[in-house]
Amino acid sequence: xxxxxxxxxxxxxxxxxxxxxxxxxxxxxxxxxxxxxxxxxxxxxxxxxxxxxxxxxxxxxxxxxxxxxxxxxxxxxxxxxxxxxxxxxxxxxxxxxxxxxxxxxxxxxxxxxxxxxxxxxxxxxxxxxxxxxxxxxxxxxxxxxxxxxxxxxxxxxxxxxxxxxxxxxxxxxxxxxxxxxxxxxxxxxxxxxxxxxxxxxxxxxxxxxxxxxxxxxxxxxxxxxxxxxxxxxxxxxxxxxxxxxxxxxxxxx
Amino acid sequence: xxxxxxxxxxxxxxxxxxxxxxxxxxxxxxxxxxxxxxxxxxxxxxxxxxxxxxxxxxxxxxxxxxxxxxxxxxxxxxxxxxxxxxxxxxxxxxxxxxxxxxxxxxxxxxxxxxxxxxxxxxxxxxxxxxxxxxxxxxxxxxxxxxxxxxxxxxxxxxxxxxxxxxxxxxxxxxxxxxxxxxxxxxxxxxxxxxxxxxxxxxxxxxxxxxxxxxxxxxxxxxxxxxxxxxxxxxxxxxxxxxxxxxxxxxxxxxxxxxxxxxxxxxxxxxxxxxxxxxxxxxx
Amino acid sequence: xxxxxxxxxxxxxxxxxxxxxxxxxxxxxxxxxxxxxxxxxxxxxxxxxxxxxxxxxxxxxxxxxxxxxxxxxxxxxxxxxxxxxxxxxxxxxxxxxxxxxxxxxxxxxxxxxxxxxxxxxxxxxxxxxxxxxxxxxxxxxxxxxxxxxxxxxxxxxxxxxxxxxxxxxxxxxxxxxxxxxxxxxxxxxxxxxxxxxxxxxxxxxxxxxxxxxxxxxxxxxxxxxxxxxxxxxxxxxxxxxxxxxxxxxxxxxxxxxxxxxxxxxxxxxxxxxxxxxx
Numbered sequence: 001x002x003x004x005x006x007x008x009x010x011x012x013x014x015x016x017x018x019x020x021x022x023x024x025x026x027x028x029x030x031x032x033x034x035x036x037x038x039x040x041x042x043x044x045x046x047x048x049x050x051x052x053x054x055x056x057x058x059x060x061x062x063x064x065x066x067x068x069x070x071x072x073x074x075x076x077x078x079x080x081x082x083x084x085x086x087x088x089x090x091x092x093x094x095x096x097x098x099x100x101x102x103x104x105x106x107x108x109x110x111x112x113x114x115x116x117x118x119x120x121x122x123x124x125x126x127x128x129x130x131x132x133x134x135x136x137x138x139x140x141x142x143x144x145x146x147x148x149x150x151x152x153x154x155x156x157x158x159x160x161x162x163x164x165x166x167x168x169x170x171x172x173x174x175x176x177x178x179x180x181x182x183x184x185x186x187x188x189x190x191x192x193x194x195x196x197x198x199x200x201x202x203x204x205x206x207x208x209x210x211x212x213x214x215x216x217x218x219x220x221x222x223x224x225x226x227x228x229x230x231x232x233x234x235x236x237x238x239x240x241x242x243x244x245x246x247x248x249x250x251x252x253x
Numbered sequence: 254x255x256x257x258x259x260x261x262x263x264x265x266x267x268x269x270x271x272x273x274x275x276x277x278x279x280x281x282x283x284x285x286x287x288x289x290x291x292x293x294x295x296x297x298x299x300x301x302x303x304x305x306x307x308x309x310x311x312x313x314x315x316x317x318x319x320x321x322x323x324x325x326x327x328x329x330x331x332x333x334x335x336x337x338x339x340x341x342x343x344x345x346x347x348x349x350x351x352x353x354x355x356x357x358x359x360x361x362x363x364x365x366x367x368x369x370x371x372x373x374x375x376x377x378x379x380x381x382x383x384x385x386x387x388x389x390x391x392x393x394x395x396x397x398x399x400x401x402x403x404x405x406x407x408x409x410x411x412x413x414x415x416x417x418x419x420x421x422x423x424x425x426x427x428x429x430x431x432x433x434x435x436x437x438x439x440x441x442x443x444x445x446x447x448x449x450x451x452x453x454x455x456x457x458x459x460x461x462x463x464x465x466x467x468x469x470x471x472x473x474x475x476x477x478x479x480x481x482x483x484x485x486x487x488x489x490x491x492x493x494x495x496x497x498x499x500x501x502x503x504x505x506x507x508x509x510x511x512x513x514x515x516x517x518x519x520x521x522x523x524x525x526x527x528x529x530x531x532x533x534x535x536x
Numbered sequence: 537x538x539x540x541x542x543x544x545x546x547x548x549x550x551x552x553x554x555x556x557x558x559x560x561x562x563x564x565x566x567x568x569x570x571x572x573x574x575x576x577x578x579x580x581x582x583x584x585x586x587x588x589x590x591x592x593x594x595x596x597x598x599x600x601x602x603x604x605x606x607x608x609x610x611x612x613x614x615x616x617x618x619x620x621x622x623x624x625x626x627x628x629x630x631x632x633x634x635x636x637x638x639x640x641x642x643x644x645x646x647x648x649x650x651x652x653x654x655x656x657x658x659x660x661x662x663x664x665x666x667x668x669x670x671x672x673x674x675x676x677x678x679x680x681x682x683x684x685x686x687x688x689x690x691x692x693x694x695x696x697x698x699x700x701x702x703x704x705x706x707x708x709x710x711x712x713x714x715x716x717x718x719x720x721x722x723x724x725x726x727x728x729x730x731x732x733x734x735x736x737x738x739x740x741x742x743x744x745x746x747x748x749x750x751x752x753x754x755x756x757x758x759x760x761x762x763x764x765x766x767x768x769x770x771x772x773x774x775x776x777x778x779x780x781x782x783x784x785x786x787x788x789x790x791x792x793x794x795x796x797x798x799x800x801x802x803x804x805x806x807x808x809x810x811x812x813x814x
Contacts, residue, residue: 259713267629273687276680277644284656336555358799370570
């Protein structure tokens with residue numbers, strides 16, 4: 001495993017108007033690892049993801065301090081191209097939201113936005129992405145039927161494939177399985193393990209077990225602060241902080 | 254480069270959105286320019302309260318028309334408002350879904366029927382009916398009120414329906430849980446709670462009634478005199494314009510624009526009242 | 537004597553049902569009456585011949601053409617402005633003073649009586665811009681008149697678009713413009729089209745504003761600058777001046793049929809749209 005940091009967050013503070021959602025968080029996410037950011041609701045986990053690809057710019061009244069480095073460049077600097085950033089760092093939302101168009105068009109949406117018009121190239125991208133998301137076999141015969149007809153689990157894998165079609169460097173997933181059944185969850189977790197060979201993955205899991213199952217390293221957040229981070233194997237067996245221990249043993253939260 | 258393009262697009266949309274403002278300004282300015290001189294000449298008081306409208310002799314008093322507009326609109330409100338509120342209660346509370354699915358578009362269809370068709374239908378039905386059974390010439394304030402009552406129905410129904418539907422479900426459930434009947438719940442919980450929306454709808458409906466021209470032209474008789482009863486003919490501000498614009502010129506034409514100013518002022522007053530109510534409800 | 541709640545409920549329900557039934561019967565009666573009187577006149581000949589002798593004989597072809605032309609001008613002009621304004625209000629600005637002002641203006645435009653639009657169109661387009669009584673004057677006047685309808689329905693349609701569609705599009709690297717064109721507009725399209733259809737309905741039905749701006753000449757319009765008499769105006773003149781009741785009813789029947797089709801189309805579209813956005 002490459003030990004350099006793909007994303008390096010330094011002293012990040014984040015505000016929604018007067019409310020501080022993230023307090024002085026610093027953490028590194030390495031190449032080709034799955035990093036889980038977990039914690040109780042409203043502890044700032046989702047906000048970190050939104051800060052990393054600047055989806056938070058869309059929310060009025062937000063501001064941030066500190067640094068978020070992607071390959072050493074601060075993504076918060078004004079000359080960082082925001083659409084390029086979002087192509088390099090894709091995000092999968094909690095609720096699977098296929099756009100109201102065909103499966104093919106959903107996957108091809110991102111590449112088309114970036115200016116790819118050649119049909120053969122698009123078709124190849126779509127197939128490759130669907131294969132990587134382990135959805136190809138299920139949908140290859142109905143690529144042009146509406147994506148909304150897929151089941152919930154298939155929709156979420158479609159959303160992952162949609163990100164993969166951007167040929168990103170980092171994939172972020174925000175509680176991707178919160179709305180899914182155990183079998184779909186299993187399928188997605190398996191595909192994530194395959195995907196980390198090629199991508200850096202950040203996941204906000206919907207429960208601690210998922211963090212333990214899929215992540216190489218993890219960070220525990222509580223009320224906007226990073227309480228503890230480290231290898232998942234160590235952290236879930238032998239947490240350093242009392243708060244972490246309380247949380248993973250279910251004593252609060 | 255990309256940012257520049259986005260900025261240009263944003264500014265383009267802003268310019269397009271300014272069209273509403275500029276058009277409204279144009280309308281106001283042009284109608285004022287045409288109408289104000291004659292009001293200045295005759296005097297505002299004499300124009301509004303003058304009893305005599307005789308363009309050929311240079312007398313321009315529109316008081317009979319104002320009375321005509323107000324009485325027809327009042328009549329339409331008296332007949333139309335209770336009917337419309339009944340319809341909206343029917344649609345939101347009492348009608349089975351299958352029925353309201355047919356009735357709702359049907360009532361909206363009433364809004365689509367050309368006003369000349371209403372006028373013509375009034376002329377062939379309402380007018381003879383009034384003449385035969387109630388007396389007078391038939392062409393009357395009452396006939397106008399009946400037609401307008403039907404025409405303002407869709408406006409009132411759709412807006413008050415929305416405001417009843419927007420009430421939290423707990424209001425109704427809470428009341429029913431306390432043992433109130435469905436009707437008691439409607440009367441003492443839902444209607445009071447939706448009051449501001451219903452008031453808005455009534456105001457907008459009256460705005461429509463006072464602004465309607467073609468339907469009223471055909472059934473009102475158009476006599477320039479104060480109506481003494483609801484069976485008398487009358488002339489409204491709108492019909493005054495509609496009838497005489499065809500041949501008016503010079504000061505006469507200006508006086509019709511001045512009539513338009515008065516009409517516009519009344520409408521803006523009603524509309525502002527409605528918007529204030531909407532705004533208050535939001536705050 | 538006080539009524540028991542139960543009796544009061546029965547009475548109230550009866551009254552409300554009765555009112556609703558009466559209104560529906562009234563609607564059916566108005567439409568059926570016009571159709572019954574007018575349908576016998578409606579023939580291919582009636583539709584395909586130009587009026588002769590001031591409308592006493594012949595058909596109504598020139599008024600159909602006039603209606604189409606005037607409506608087309610209105611829709612072509614009003615749609616970009618209306619839809620653009622709706623996109624500005626929903627996508628390009630936050631709620632604040634600007635949106636309040638624009639909404640106030642749209643509300644005011646919606647409240648202005650059509651006869652006042654007629655006055656405005658007459659003095660501005662016909663006289664001031666020297667366009668004369670013409671298709672273009674009538675069309676532009678109607679464009680102003682239907683602008684608020686298109687703005688309101690488009691705005692509602694855009695607001696009804698799943699808010700996550702925007703996030704998804706942005707997260708896939710879409711710019712604002714790409715997001716609007718690629719993700720928001722397609723979802724809002726049926727609602728927007730409904731608004732345009734309703735605008736068409738208003739144009740076809742309008743009389744007061746058109747008679748003052750497009751005139752009432754019965755000749756077939758040959759260009760956008762020819763005077764024109766629309767179907768609604770034709771019906772009004774035939775009926776009011778008693779020229780030909782038979783032809784008046786025929787024209788009215790055609791008007792009713794067109795309005796009926798427009799309303800049904802708008803409803804079907806809207807229903808599909810609501811079903812889809814759920």
